[in-house]
Amino acid sequence: GENVEQHPSTLSVQEGDSAVIKCTYSDSASNYFPWYKQELGKRPQLIIDIRSNVGEKKDQRIAVTLNKTAKHFSLHITETQPEDSAVYFCASRSSGGYNKLIFGAGTRLAVHP
Amino acid sequence: ETGVTQSPTHLIKTRGQQVTLRCSSQSGHNTVSWYQQALGQGPQFIFQYYREEENGRGNFPPRFSGLQFPNYSSELNVNALELDDSALYLCASSPLLGAETQYFGPGTRLLVL
Numbered sequence: 378g379e380n381v382e383q384h385p386s387t388l389s390v391q392e393g394d395s396a397v398i399k400c401t402y403s404d405s406a407s408n409y410f411p412w413y414k415q416e417l418g419k420r421p422q423l424i425i426d427i428r429s430n431v432g433e434k435k436d437q438r439i440a441v442t443l444n445k446t447a448k449h450f451s452l453h454i455t456e457t458q459p460e461d462s463a464v465y466f467c468a469s470r471s472s473g474g475y476n477k478l479i480f481g482a483g484t485r486l487a488v489h490p
Numbered sequence: 491e492t493g494v495t496q497s498p499t500h501l502i503k504t505r506g507q508q509v510t511l512r513c514s515s516q517s518g519h520n521t522v523s524w525y526q527q528a529l530g531q532g533p534q535f536i537f538q539y540y541r542e543e544e545n546g547r548g549n550f551p552p553r554f555s556g557l558q559f560p561n562y563s564s565e566l567n568v569n570a571l572e573l574d575d576s577a578l579y580l581c582a583s584s585p586l587l588g589a590e591t592q593y594f595g596p597g598t599r600l601l602v603l
Contacts, residue, residue: 381532383532409590411590411591411592413594419596420494420580420594420595420596420597421533421580421594422594423591423592423593426590426591428590466532466533468532470590471535475538475540475545475546476521476523476538476546476584476590476592477523477535477538477546477548478523478525478533478535478592479535480532480533480534481532482530482531482532483530483531483532
């Protein structure tokens with residue numbers, strides 16, 4: 378079935394370092410890959426997304442890369458700050474013709490001052 | 491901050507009871523999806539509504555049902571509650587049926603005792 382695997386489950390970095398979160402999807406027909414940030418007790422917020430016709434997308438300190446052949450996509454955060462601490466979820470859009478997102482299990486990122 | 495709202499914010503029920511959760515989508519959004527997020531996991535797709543009809547469903551039993559109203563607001567109903575139904579229930583709206591981006595509401599945290 379459709380599946381998204383996400384690694385690592387927890388990530389601890391020092392302020393200013395970079396953080397990388399990796400995901401693998403199973404449905405080769407998936408064409409849309411969003412990343413959500415969820416702070417404790419709050420809603421998931423879309424931080425960046427990428428479509429299958431693009432290999433890389435950047436927005437200030439955040440970038441996402443996509444390797445369609447390997448069915449991998451990754452989130453890169455540079456110059457991390459304490460306010461980046463949250464749970465990050467990757468997702469892929471199902472090819473089933475409606476807006477079903479399949480989420481990874483999440484990565485808890487802690488940025489230490 | 492998105493315009494998706496949900497009510498109530500928290501709810502406690504006992505096993506076997508029924509519950510109704512409500513969602514008001516962002517202005518102009520006609521597609522609503524519901525997700526269940528168990529503690530420490532990523533959201534799981536329950537179903538999607540478009541023009542007052544269900545047009546996609548995840549692996550949830552029939553006791554999970556929904557409605558969408560002409561103003562695009564939506565309800566999630568769960569009958570015969572089980573302990574495992576304890577979770578955060580999120581709704582997400584999209585501007586169009588085929589639009590990829592989904593905006594999440596703050597969720598309703600349901601505890602089943």
